[in-house]
Amino acid sequence: MSERAPRPTRADFVAWRRVTTRWRDDDAYGHLNNATYYELFDTAVNAHLYEATGVDVRALPRIGVVAETSCRYFRELGFPDPIDTGLVVDRIGTSSVVYRIGLFQGPDGGPEEEAAAEGRFVHVYVDNTHGAGNRPTAPLPPEIRAAVEPLLRP
Secondary structure (H helix, E strand, O other): OOOOOOEEHHHHHHEEEEEEOHHHHHHOOOOOOOHHHHHHHHHHHHHHHHHHHOOOOOHHHHHEEEEEEEEEEEOOOOOOOOEOOOOOEEEEEEEEEEEEEEEEEHHHHHHOEEOOOOEEEEEEEOOOOOOOOOOOOOOOOOOHHHHHHEEEOO
């Protein structure tokens, strides 16, 4: 049996974004709903792409579609404290990008060094024309490659 990867820390991530939590993000048990974690992953990745490229990534000739996601939960998150999302790229392929996203929430919005959750998010780039069949299309758009290469960790 293989050993689990260690719990990530802030030092494992490159790009940062702070998001506010909302009352509706919590579930009936008083912690962040599982679906909200995935919304935060999607927002961290796509907000970075929008800001780093300066273009509407939905209008590029090739667009990233989500091919895989996962989440490792370490401790509960919830309203009202903000969440820091850390982003790093694990791999850049010919038609895909593999991201890791760390979610951090300290007491009263303060810093927390260890991630409360870690997500894996895989974008596969496909032709953005109607009827293209959403098959992987290489190479990555140059705007995307330029936006994600600085996030790559060896």
